[in-house]
Amino acid sequence: MLPSSRSPIYGTLRRLILLALTPLVLSSCALFQEDSDPTKGWSANKLYTTAKESLDEGNYEQAVKYYEKLEARYPYGTYAQQAQIETAYAHYKANEPAPAIAACDRFIKLHPNHPNLDYVYYLKGMIGFNEDLGYGGYVMQQDPTERDPKSMRESFVAFKYLYDNFPNSKYRDDAAKRMLWLVNALASHDLHVANYYVRRGAWLAAANRAQNVVRFYPDAPAVEEALAVMAYSYGQLGLTDLQSDSDRILRQNYPNSRFLTQGIQRTKPWYHLY
The missing domain is CATH 1.25.40.10 (Tetratricopeptide repeat domain)
Incomplete structure (x- = not known):
């Protein structure tokens, strides 16, 4: 007599049969997939x-x-x-x-x-x-x-x-x-962050980030504005010696800089072609 479908024995037998058939099914699928691969045998x-x-x-x-x-x-x-x-x-x-x-x-x-x-x-x-x-x-x-x-x-x-x-x-x-x-893009990135700190009134953070531009990217176009940011931020902090030094370097290297008369308002960025 076969066990009832509700019998625990029936459930056990069913699981054993499924486990036995699984490898056969998987191998058949793999064989089918390999046979259906149009690139089989290609050089x-x-x-x-x-x-x-x-x-x-x-x-x-x-x-x-x-x-x-x-x-x-x-x-x-x-x-x-x-x-x-x-x-x-x-x-x-x-x-x-x-x-x-x-x-x-x-x-x-x-x-x-x-x-x-x-x-x-x-x-x-x-x-x-x-x-x-x-x-x-x-x-x-x-x-x-x-x-x-x-x-x-x-x-x-x-x-x-x-x-x-x-x-x-x-x-x-x-x-x-x-x-x-x-290099110019990375310098401009640091300058962007420095200007963000200026807008937030975080003067020390602004000065330090602008100083990174001057220190690590001395030939980048962003250096001119970075010096202006440093001078302005040090002035806001009351660090007059550092403010004077930054202003002096800016005047020596960029005597016609717009930042000497207009402040640190940004205009046309360095990366614009026209």
Whole structure:
């Protein structure tokens, strides 16, 4: 006699049968998925060519999938290495900075002597550069000072490594220009924070942040206004000696500065083209 469906024995038997069938079901699903994969049996060359076509067409998600299949099936050789680089580029073009940076770092770790390593550092710098602002924002006159400077700093580090370690790289000159822009942007960020403290009446914080601009970015356009902020903030604190020193340096280096007559009201920022 079979046990009743309400019997505890029936429940136990049912669970045992399900546990026994689970591996069979999973293996069948995996087999079906593998058989339905249209790339099954493709050579490394065909996988790479198809991935590159997707990349060139702007289908970045599909390109990454093909590159991942290529690397999984053919982990050694030039195709796999190039797939790793282009995976980073695909994520970058898809506006996915986190996986793009991760792909760059992985390639750098795996291939420290690769002939295209300079490009990977350049790409890593570009990811952070465009994540915060980049030339597009520069043309559109967006304010970089209100953004989180973390990505800008990481971008600067990547460009600087490229500049210092790859003297013959074709990306070196462009990296140098972007480094200069990033320095100015970081200085302007600190100045933006200093002006925020001025508006809040936090004079000591304003003076200290403006001093950072003068100390760490002495050639940046923001230094002129930073000196004015320092002089004004020290005056509000009653620190007349420091106020006089800041005013003297401002007059010596910027004798025609508008801040000497107009105060610290901001006008056209340094990053505007027109």
